[in-house]
Amino acid sequence: MNRNLLAGAAAIALALGAGTANAQAKFDLKIGGDAFFQAGFVDQDRDTNRRSTEFNNRFRLNIVASAKADNGLEYGARLRLRNNTNDRVTEADRGYMFLNGSFGHVRLGVSNSYSDDMGAVFRPIDYSFLGFWDEPVNWASTGNGTGITTRLADLTLTDNSRGTKVFYASPRFSGFQVGGSFTPQPSSNFTDIDRVKNTTAGYQDIWELGLNYAETFSGVGVKAGVGYTGGRNELSTVEGLSALQAGLSIDYAGFTLGGGYINKYDSGLTKASARKSNFQVWNVGAQYVTGPITVGVGYTHGSEEGSQAIAGKDKQDYYSIGANYKVAPGLVVGAEYAYVKFDDETNLAANDDKANVFIVRSWLSF
Amino acid sequence: MRRVHALKLLSVLVVGSLATAGCSSWGGKTETMEEQMKKDYKYGSILGTEGGFNLFGKNKRGTGEQDSANGLGVNSFLWRAALDTLSFMPIASADPFGGVILTDWYTAPETPNERFKVNLYIMDKQLRADGVRVSVFKQQRTGNDWRDTTVGNDTAGTLEDAVLTRARQLRVAAQAATRQ
Numbered sequence: 001m002n003r004n005l006l007a008g009a010a011a012i013a014l015a016l017g018a019g020t021a022n023a024q025a026k027f028d029l030k031i032g033g034d035a036f037f038q039a040g041f042v043d044q045d046r047d048t049n050r051r052s053t054e055f056n057n058r059f060r061l062n063i064v065a066s067a068k069a070d071n072g073l074e075y076g077a078r079l080r081l082r083n084n085t086n087d088r089v090t091e092a093d094r095g096y097m098f099l100n101g102s103f104g105h106v107r108l109g110v111s112n113s114y115s116d117d118m119g120a121v122f123r124p125i126d127y128s129f130l131g132f133w134d135e136p137v138n139w140a141s142t143g144n145g146t147g148i149t150t151r152l153a154d155l156t157l158t159d160n161s162r163g164t165k166v167f168y169a170s171p172r173f174s175g176f177q178v179g180g181s182f183t184p185q186p187s188s189n190f191t192d193i194d195r196v197k198n199t200t201a202g203y204q205d206i207w208e209l210g211l212n213y214a215e216t217f218s219g220v221g222v223k224a225g226v227g228y229t230g231g232r233n234e235l236s237t238v239e240g241l242s243a244l245q246a247g248l249s250i251d252y253a254g255f256t257l258g259g260g261y262i263n264k265y266d267s268g269l270t271k272a273s274a275r276k277s278n279f280q281v282w283n284v285g286a287q288y289v290t291g292p293i294t295v296g297v298g299y300t301h302g303s304e305e306g307s308q309a310i311a312g313k314d315k316q317d318y319y320s321i322g323a324n325y326k327v328a329p330g331l332v333v334g335a336e337y338a339y340v341k342f343d344d345e346t347n348l349a350a351n352d353d354k355a356n357v358f359i360v361r362s363w364l365s366f
Numbered sequence: 367m368r369r370v371h372a373l374k375l376l377s378v379l380v381v382g383s384l385a386t387a388g389c390s391s392w393g394g395k396t397e398t399m400e401e402q403m404k405k406d407y408k409y410g411s412i413l414g415t416e417g418g419f420n421l422f423g424k425n426k427r428g429t430g431e432q433d434s435a436n437g438l439g440v441n442s443f444l445w446r447a448a449l450d451t452l453s454f455m456p457i458a459s460a461d462p463f464g465g466v467i468l469t470d471w472y473t474a475p476e477t478p479n480e481r482f483k484v485n486l487y488i489m490d491k492q493l494r495a496d497g498v499r500v501s502v503f504k505q506q507r508t509g510n511d512w513r514d515t516t517v518g519n520d521t522a523g524t525l526e527d528a529v530l531t532r533a534r535q536l537r538v539a540a541q542a543a544t545r546q
Contacts, residue, residue, distance in 0.1 A: 030400075031419050034407065066399055074398055100396050118402075126408060171394025332409050365407040366419070 026067065027076070033061040034130055036363035040139050044355040054139075059083050066098075074100035077109075093162060095190060104179075107167035110189045114179040114227070115157040118169055119210035121225035121247030122155040122260030123285030127296025127322045129334055129363050134300070136338030137318055140355035152302025152316035154281055155260055157229045157243050160186045160206035175215035182207045186231075203231035203241045203268075221251040223258070233268070239276070241267045256296075259284035270308055277305040277313045285320075292326035305345075312345035333362045439463035440488040443540075444497050447532035448486050451525065455484060465489070471505070479507040484525065493533055500525045 037057040044050065059082065066076030080094035096109025111117065125133045134153035141151060163186035169179035183206045188194035198204055210227030224247065231241030242265050249258030264279035285298030298320045306314035317340070324334030336359050344351035439462060448467055449460070455472040465488030473481040483503040490497035500522040505512040 028420060032403070032407075062403065064399060064403070076399065078399065098399055100398055102394070102396065104394075104396055105402075131406060169396075171396040173394040177394075326409050330407075330409065365409065 027065050028067065030064045030066070031061065032064075032366055033059065034363060034365040035059040036130060036361055038135075038359050038361040040357065040359040042139050042355055042357050044140060044353065046353045062094075072101060074098075092190070096167075102171065104168060104170040107165075110162055110164050111167050111181075112161050113157060113159075113165075113183075113208055113229070114167060114169060114181050114210050115208055115225075115229065115245055116161060117167075118177070119179055119212045119225050119227050120156040120245055120260065121212070121223045121249050121258065123258045123283045123298045123300070124249065124251075124256040124287035124296055125155075125285070125298065126256075126289070127287050127294045127298075127324060127334075128320070128336060129324065129332070129361060130365075133298075134318065136320060136336060136355075136357035136359065137316075137340055139357045139359065140338075140340040140353075141342075152279075152281060152304060152314070153283075153300045153318050154262060154302070155247075155283055155300070157208065157227065157245050157262065159203060159229060159231065159241055159243070160208070162189055163187065163206070164189050164192075172214070175213050177212045177214075178210065179212070180207065180209040197234045199234050203233060206231035206241060219252060221249075223247075223249040223251075231267075237271055239266045239269050239271055243267060254289045256287045256289075257285075266305070269305055273308040275305060275308045275311060277303070279304040293323065295323040297321045307345065310345055312347065314345050315343040317341040317343075330366055331362070331364045333360075335360045439491075440465035441491050441493050441497060441533075443493050443533040443536045444488045444490075444529065446536055447529045448488060448498065450532050451529045452484060452486065455482070481505050481507075481512065486525075486529070493537060495530060498526050498529050500529070 035058065037055070039053070039055050041053050042050075043052065061081045063079045063081070064076060065078075066074055068074045075098065077097045078094060079092055081090055081092050083090045084093070085091070092110070094110060094112075096107045096111045098108075099106040122133070125131070128135065133155050134151060137151055137153045160181065160183035163183040165181045165183040167179075167181040170177050184204065185194045185198075186203060186206055187198070206229065208227060208229040210225065212223075212225040214221075214223045216222070226246040227244070229241060229243045229245075233240040243262065244265075245260065245262045247258065247260030249256060251257075260283050262279075262281040266276035266278060269276045279302075281300065281302040283298065283300040285296060287294065287296035298318075300316075300318040300320075302316045302318075303313045306312070318338060319340075320336060320338040322334060322336030324332050326332050336357075338357045338359075340355045340357060342353040445462055445465065449457075452467060452469055456470040457467065458470040459466070459468040461467075467484075467486040469482075469484045469486075471481045471483050481504070483505075485501040485503075487499045488497060489499060502517045502521045502525065504515050504517045506515045507513075
């Protein structure tokens with residue numbers, strides 16, 4: 001029923017847009033983007049045949065075409081291009097039509113989930129950069145020999161990201177906003193038509209509903225969010241997707257204190273097994289902004305079942321402290337130190353890992 | 367089973383259509399696409415706080431008819447209206463980015479002993495009543511010399527009104543053209 005609601009809202013919004021096409025304003029074509037460069041140093045226990053230093057960078061381009069009709073309907077499309085991989089390929093990771101009006105905001109196409117893009121509230125991460133919350137975990141877990149390959153630092157629900165979806169967010173009433181999305185095939189995007197049932201334990205028909213609150217009282221900003229994501233698993237022997245996220249953030253005079261919680265329960269685990277530990281992540285952090293300087297600290301703890309053949313849980317602890325400085329409009333430099341600890345469920349010291357990660361970076365947005 | 371799903375979808379569409387038709391203004395605030403994207407770029411951009419680069423069309427205030435379209439630094443309707451209004455005078459300088467038009471001295475055929483000069487400034491990117499300011503200078507011939515003299519109090523105001531009226535006409539014409 002929820003996905004029907006989303007599909008209905010999208011169809012109605014589209015019809016509303018089509019009805020005012022004759023009164024359209026001229027299209028506005030806007031190009032913007034961002035770029036970053038990082039230099040990282042990693043000191044890690046399990047670093048056999050691994051280097052300590054490395055550089056990486058990224059460039060993204062946003063292209064937005066939009067127009068506004070006489071009745072206030074804003075409509076258009078957005079494409080985001082990026083070079084994000086090591087083969088120098090430029091790809092698109094966003095591409096959708098959108099409609100904005102008194103009915104709310106509708107997206108039709110490849111977009112992040114409502115939780116990831118609008119709804120979720122979690123620890124403050126502006127002291128890091130460009131929305132990254134777990135970059136040091138990437139540096140510590142990529143290409144190393146740790147027994148844990150899953151990143152357990154998620155702050156939002158992203159299981160349906162980049163699949164072609166319908167997305168809806170309501171207007172904000174007295175600080176409250178509701179939203180959600182429906183994604184039939186999370187692995188299918190843009191022109192792909194994938195009607196094949198996923199029988200390899202992947203999720204399908206992913207839907208989400210979320211409630212978000214943002215208001216300011218006498219200079220005190222309050223943000224809260226709660227959301228649920230569900231999905232079907234074609235394999236009857238494997239659990240479907242069932243995930244909850246909630247978070248709270250309070251800010252005053254440049255200080256922000258916030259935290260969040262995610263529980264994916266036993267999603268994706270074999271039903272028949274007696275070992276089905278929940279996938280859980282919780283996070284807490286603080287941040288202070290004064291003029292061009294932002295400093296912050298954060299802690300994220302994650303745990304999951306790991307192998308259902310073994311008793312126990314895989315765990316991950318991620319401590320982060322960082323600062324950045326705005327050199328000029330759109331140009332920021334920053335540094336971050338993080339301690340990342342991986343505990344393998346086997347409790348074998350040889351499978352555990354610890355890493356000290358230090359990253360200096362610069363980025364710009366235009 | 368499929369019929370049940372179809373009925374559900376149909377009912378949602380019907381209820382949703384009625385709700386949408388009856389709620390042309392729900393009273394809540396919907397973020398524009400620009401406001402949504404600003405959240406990704408909290409530190410401002412090298413092209414100003416608005417970020418991005420407009421290839422065509424409107425300014426950041428979202429009204430395509432009232433902006434600095436076509437690469438002008440000021441409101442395009444006010445700019446064209448000002449040029450139209452002052453077209454009977456020789457133009458000494460016209461800066462479309464700063465919004466400044468300076469005329470040369472002009473002598474009307476019926477008053478060969480008087481000459482006028484106008485400085486016109488466009489103050490805003492939007493079509494507003496206070497978006498134009500005009501200064502008028504007048505000289506009278508005394509023998510072989512031109513001497514400054516006072517200008518009527520309402521002369522500058524009359525010119526400003528003429529520019530605004532012409533700008534409104536141009537805007538109405540542009541809106542009519544987009545509806546065709």
